[in-house]
Amino acid sequence: MSRFEGWLLRHVAGRVVRLAAGLAVGTVAGRAAGWPLTGAVLGGLVASFWTTLRDARRAARLADWLHGATDRPAPRERGFWGELGYRAERLLRRRERAIEAERERLRQFLSGIEASPNGVLLLDAEGHIEWCNGVAAAHFGLDPRRDLQQRATNLIRAPVFVAALQEGVFDEPVTVPGTADRGTLQVLIRPYGHGMKLVLSQDITERERAEAMRRDFVANVSHEIRTPLTVLAGFIETLAQLPLSEVERQRVLNLMQQQTHRMQALVADLLTLAQLEGSPRPAPDRWIGVRGLLDTVRADALALSGGRHRIEISGGTEAEVAGNENELLSAFGNLLTNAVRYTPAGGAINAAWVWRDDGSACFEVSDTGIGIAREHLPRITERFYRVDGSRSRDTGGTGLGLAIVKHVLQRHGGEVIVESEPGRGSIFRLALPAPRVRRRVASNEPLAA
Numbered sequence: 028m029s030r031f032e033g034w035l036l037r038h039v040a041g042r043v044v045r046l047a048a049g050l051a052v053g054t055v056a057g058r059a060a061g062w063p064l065t066g067a068v069l070g071g072l073v074a075s076f077w078t079t080l081r082d083a084r085r086a087a088r089l090a091d092w093l094h095g096a097t098d099r100p101a102p103r104e105r106g107f108w109g110e111l112g113y114r115a116e117r118l119l120r121r122r123e124r125a126i127e128a129e130r131e132r133l134r135q136f137l138s139g140i141e142a143s144p145n146g147v148l149l150l151d152a153e154g155h156i157e158w159c160n161g162v163a164a165a166h167f168g169l170d171p172r173r174d175l176q177q178r179a180t181n182l183i184r185a186p187v188f189v190a191a192l193q194e195g196v197f198d199e200p201v202t203v204p205g206t207a208d209r210g211t212l213q214v215l216i217r218p219y220g221h222g223m224k225l226v227l228s229q230d231i232t233e234r235e236r237a238e239a240m241r242r243d244f245v246a247n248v249s250h251e252i253r254t255p256l257t258v259l260a261g262f263i264e265t266l267a268q269l270p271l272s273e274v275e276r277q278r279v280l281n282l283m284q285q286q287t288h289r290m291q292a293l294v295a296d297l298l299t300l301a302q303l304e305g306s307p308r309p310a311p312d313r314w315i316g317v318r319g320l321l322d323t324v325r326a327d328a329l330a331l332s333g334g335r336h337r338i339e340i341s342g343g344t345e346a347e348v349a350g351n352e353n354e355l356l357s358a359f360g361n362l363l364t365n366a367v368r369y370t371p372a373g374g375a376i377n378a379a380w381v382w383r384d385d386g387s388a389c390f391e392v393s394d395t396g397i398g399i400a401r402e403h404l405p406r407i408t409e410r411f412y413r414v415d416g417s418r419s420r421d422t423g424g425t426g427l428g429l430a431i432v433k434h435v436l437q438r439h440g441g442e443v444i445v446e447s448e449p450g451r452g453s454i455f456r457l458a459l460p461a462p463r464v465r466r467r468v469a470s471n472e473p474l475a476a
């Protein structure tokens with residue numbers, strides 16, 4: 028017998044005892060009056076009525092509690108009703124705890140989806156929004172509270188999205204414009220449950236931009252290679268078909284050599300860029316003397332200028348920079364050769380290593396050359412961006428020099444800063460952060476100009 032059956036038995040026994048007591052008392056009292064049977068019936072009725080009334084009151088209190096006030100403890104009755112209340116309360120609390128645990132799991136589950144970098148939207152069978160995470164709200168311009176239960180196609184009106192939902196074609200992701208036409212989203216719809224849909228959105232603006240850049244880059248490289256190749260093919264044809272004098276032949280060969288050099292320079296710059304992109308960041312503890320770097324690039328600049336410019340390089344004798352020597356040589360050298368190439372003969376070029384108060388430093392190259400108009404400045408470090416294409420090519424430029432410089436600086440935690448005025452000249456600064464530069468004991472050798 029279970030514990031509860033025990034309680035029930037005791038409850039019934041109690042009622043029987045009370046009835047028996049009522050009958051006995053009624054019989055005794057009735058006998059005194061000469062109506063023992065009537066007394067017994069009355070005693071029995073009174074006992075039953077009293078017991079029933081007490082049970083009814085206890086049952087009513089329990090029913091009241093069950094009906095609405097279950098956050099309070101169950102009525103503390105004695106006997107069977109108390110046990111019933113206690114058991115109901117225990118069951119209720121257990122259910123409440125289970126529901127709370129489920130709610131907590133749901134909360135954690137939703138906060139997991141909330142943390143997703145992708146937008147997640149749940150639609151019911153009628154296409155109403157059941158739930159959405161913050162990313163989806165930002166992607167589609169939704170209000171996660173206000174727009175719940177709204178029809179998704181009333182709020183996300185991109186025709187491809189509406190068509191996909193209406194036609195039920197969910198095989199391929201669709202591309203839709205983001206909020207306020209900023210950026211592009213890739214949206215994937217997946218059916219689940221009974222007609223419900225999971226809508227996943229991903230911001231592909233960057234990916235598309237990178238893809239467009241890659242296409243542009245390939246087109247630019249092809250164009251840059253095709254031009255000298257066409258010229259070379261023409262010269263080869265000329266050499267093969269026309270009887271040329273020795274002077275003409277020499278002239279054609281010189282021109283062919285120029286085009287070959289142009290392609291070689293382009294391939295060399297492309298390889299440098301590829302290496303920069305494919306190799307790890309330069310070590311932060313590989314210290315290189317700045318003086319040595321400046322000496323090397325100075326020699327190259329002097330050779331390129333051939334005495335047509337005044338070139339001065341100062342500072343840096345006590346400085347060291349942490350990074351990759353070849354990359355830094357390429358960055359410093361590019362700025363100096365650009366200064367030579369874009370400064371007419373007779374102009375001046377000054378390069379200097381300058382310490383800043385916060386411990387950082389910069390390599391600065393100023394020239395009195397042709398300068399750059401303000402509207403070009405934001406773009407001149409882009410690959411193949413040239414202000415004046417023919418001048419760049421005539422002076423052996425590939426259009427990749429500043430892109431390489433910018434890349435090198437970024438890899439060293441620095442940046443390229445440009446100031447320029449057309450007709451007056453330019454200043455290019457390569458700013459390197461404090462952790463990448465340091466002073467060592469100064470050497471006495473002056474850096475010749």
Ligand code: ADP
Pocket residue numbers: 361365366369370394396397398399407408412413414415419420423424425426427428429430453
């Ligand atoms: P390029 O091989 O064409 O010189 P860069 O990437 O080195 O390519 O430079 C990009 C463009 O920036 C150049 O085509 C030129 O128009 C401009 N430029 C760079 N340096 C200078 C400078 N010192 N003075 C004037 N214009 C410059």
